[in-house]
Amino acid sequence: MTEHTATPTVIPVTAAAPYDVVVGHGVLDRLRGLLPAGVQRVAIITPESLEDLLEPFADLLEGLDVIVLQVPDGEEAKNWEVAAACWESLGEEGFTRSDAVVTLGGGATTDLGGFVAATWLRGVAVVHVPTTVLAMVDAAVGGKTGINTPAGKNLVGSFHEPVGVLCDLALLETLPRAELVAGLGEVVKCGFIADPRILELVEQTAPEELTAGSPVLRELVERAIRVKAEVVAGDLKETGGRDGHPGREVLNYGHTLAHAIEKATDYSIRHGEAVALGCVFVAELAARAGALAPEVVDRHRAAFGRVGLPTSWSGADFDTLLATMRVDKKARGNQLRFVVLEDLARPVVLAGPSEDDLRASYAALSGLQGS
Ligand SMILES: NC(=O)c1ccc[n+]([C@@H]2O[C@H](COP(=O)([O-])OP(=O)(O)OC[C@H]3O[C@@H](n4cnc5c(N)ncnc54)[C@H](O)[C@@H]3O)[C@@H](O)[C@H]2O)c1
Ligand SMILES: O=C(O)C(=O)C[C@@H](O)[C@H](O)[C@H](O)COP(=O)(O)O
Ligand SMILES: [Zn+2]
Numbered sequence: 001m002t003e004h005t006a007t008p009t010v011i012p013v014t015a016a017a018p019y020d021v022v023v024g025h026g027v028l029d030r031l032r033g034l035l036p037a038g039v040q041r042v043a044i045i046t047p048e049s050l051e052d053l054l055e056p057f058a059d060l061l062e063g064l065d066v067i068v069l070q071v072p073d074g075e076e077a078k079n080w081e082v083a084a085a086c087w088e089s090l091g092e093e094g095f096t097r098s099d100a101v102v103t104l105g106g107g108a109t110t111d112l113g114g115f116v117a118a119t120w121l122r123g124v125a126v127v128h129v130p131t132t133v134l135a136m137v138d139a140a141v142g143g144k145t146g147i148n149t150p151a152g153k154n155l156v157g158s159f160h161e162p163v164g165v166l167c168d169l170a171l172l173e174t175l176p177r178a179e180l181v182a183g184l185g186e187v188v189k190c191g192f193i194a195d196p197r198i199l200e201l202v203e204q205t206a207p208e209e210l211t212a213g214s215p216v217l218r219e220l221v222e223r224a225i226r227v228k229a230e231v232v233a234g235d236l237k238e239t240g241g242r243d244g245h246p247g248r249e250v251l252n253y254g255h256t257l258a259h260a261i262e263k264a265t266d267y268s269i270r271h272g273e274a275v276a277l278g279c280v281f282v283a284e285l286a287a288r289a290g291a292l293a294p295e296v297v298d299r300h301r302a303a304f305g306r307v308g309l310p311t312s313w314s315g316a317d318f319d320t321l322l323a324t325m326r327v328d329k330k331a332r333g334n335q336l337r338f339v340v341l342e343d344l345a346r347p348v349v350l351a352g353p354s355e356d357d358l359r360a361s362y363a364a365l366s367g368l369q370g371s
Pocket of ligand 3: 138
């Protein structure tokens with residue numbers, strides 16, 4: 001058994017109202033301390049699939065008036081019907097601005113629950129308790145909330161910062177391996193865009209050692225949260241960076257194609273898996289634009305592949321993917337924009353790449369010859 005550092009790590013996030021991300025093992029008893037003072041009623045938004053976690057979790061809020069809003073699992077929750085059902089329940093309960101939402105689940109739950117909290121009464125407090133690696137390192141931090149529409153992923157949403165985030169690594173003990181690995185997709189992304197030490201740790205650690213109790217996993221989680229916190233603090237609402245840095249858009253590295261792949265597969269691919277593919281694709285694109293050395297492109301395939309993520313895919317025709325990429329939030333008019341790297345941790349925006357380069361990069365991702 002791994003010995004856990006007893007002390008939780010507290011990572012502050014600078015925002016309009018600053019908040020803490022608490023990381024550790026067995027830290028759920030900190031939940032009450034993250035709720036705003038004086039809260040008497042809490043709505044827990046959580047997927048039906050996590051029922052086993054729910055009962056002991058709700059006990060932590062003993063003495064408060066607790067409402068449970070069970071939502072569908074995964075992406076099935078990220079639509080307006082589920083959001084509307086949550087609004088209806090909050091209305092029936094007379095949920096007010098002195099009450100608070102607590103999400104318990106993966107990134108789909110924190111996105112949906114955050115969106116409900118952002119929109120109910122134009123904004124009530126939300127604490128996120130992420131239960132996947134992906135939600136701990138990314139979805140629960142930084143205030144992006146959202147739902148999908150038939151046109152694509154996360155097209156409706158808002159920025160609504162949580163008042164606190166509680167990452168209890170013990171919750172990962174029941175997480176299926178494929179979900180843990182998917183979360184590493186966003187971690188490795190952070191390695192490329194900002195913290196190459198993450199890449200070294202991944203390269204030096206046997207992938208099967210990255211388990212819920214592993215100190216290396218904890219270090220990776222904390223490093224990725226620090227990357228996210230720092231980027232978000234510099235550009236809270238993705239309005240732009242400074243001195244050539246893309247600002248918050250850097251966190252979208254690989255996501256233009258990733259979101260198109262998710263839509264094309266009807267969300268049967270995991271977000272973190274799609275991000276791995278999208279990052280390989282933009283690395284190829286950067287190389288074609290003359291920005292990135294081939295060794296760094298190879299390192300993308302090696303690092304994502306090392307943790308067990310896919311690095312090759314050809315499951316949809318390029319024109320279908322291109323049509324979806326045109327509604328990516330980074331696009332401006334007819335022009336597609338991508339975050340690409342000039343080197344490790346040197347991100348820039350590439351605006352309006354040629355269609356030939358985009359096609360050739362997709363061919364390279366597909367593993368086709370002559371790409
Ligand atoms: N808002 C943001 O900044 C942001 C950032 C990254 C990703 N996202 C979004 O997050 C979503 C992906 O999140 P995800 O990968 O966590 O997926 P998810 O929320 O769909 O969870 C994945 C699966 O794991 C199960 N699960 C969750 N916790 C578990 C646990 N502790 N034990 C057992 N099973 C558990 C869930 O029931 C689900 O089936 C996507 O919708 C993506 O767009 C948002
Ligand atoms: O927090 C951000 O900013 C990100 O881009 C993080 C991404 O990992 C995340 O998947 C996000 O939801 C994508 O944002 P979107 O604006 O492209 O919907
Ligand atoms: Zn993402």
